[in-house]
Amino acid sequence: MSISLILICSLIVIATFLFWEFVAWFTHKYIMHGVLWIWHKSHHTVHDHTLEKNDWFAVVFSLPSIGLFWYSSTTNNPYLFAVAIGILCYGLFYLVFHDVIVHQRVKWRPAKRSKYLQRMINAHYVHHAKHTKEGCEAFGFLYAPKKYEPKKFVLKTERQETQ
Numbered sequence: 129m130s131i132s133l134i135l136i137c138s139l140i141v142i143a144t145f146l147f148w149e150f151v152a153w154f155t156h157k158y159i160m161h162g163v164l165w166i167w168h169k170s171h172h173t174v175h176d177h178t179l180e181k182n183d184w185f186a187v188v189f190s191l192p193s194i195g196l197f198w199y200s201s202t203t204n205n206p207y208l209f210a211v212a213i214g215i216l217c218y219g220l221f222y223l224v225f226h227d228v229i230v231h232q233r234v235k236w237r238p239a240k241r242s243k244y245l246q247r248m249i250n251a252h253y254v255h256h257a258k259h260t261k262e263g264c265e266a267f268g269f270l271y272a273p274k275k276y277e278p279k280k281f282v283l284k285t286e287r288q289e290t291q
Contacts, residue, residue: 148214148215
């Protein structure tokens with residue numbers, strides 16, 4: 129494998145990862161808080177269940193990556209394989225940031241949190257301050273505008289507090 133192929137595929141992985149932030153924002157704002165609110169509502173409802181209907185979105189979002197891994201391996205296409213890796217990386221980031229760090233589905237948080245991580249977590253808390261389909265804000269995961277910089281940051285320790 130040539131160095132240029134490795135560099136191109138690395139750039140494709142990064143570009144795909146960043147593009148999926150837009151895909152996640154768009155889907156979250158217009159699909160999850162739109163026609164598929166019937167699934168997403170479970171995520172904005174305080175409960176003590178291990179799983180939510182909203183978890184079906186993880187299955188749906190994994191399908192393009194799974195399909196691309198399969199297709200790229202059968203056609204020996206490194207560029208499509210790189211796209212699949214980018215989607216997988218975004219999915220892993222989402223799992224760790226959203227489900228573990230923010231919603232505490234697994235009780236772990238990094239000991240040190242940068243101001244930007246605090247801003248991202250706070251933006252998600254702002255999003256979950258509303259339990260309705262309408263009136264929410266902050267639909268992204270990687271990008272949190274400065275307006276979500278908390279004056280005093282307090283982590284919510286219980287999962288129900290983050291719903």
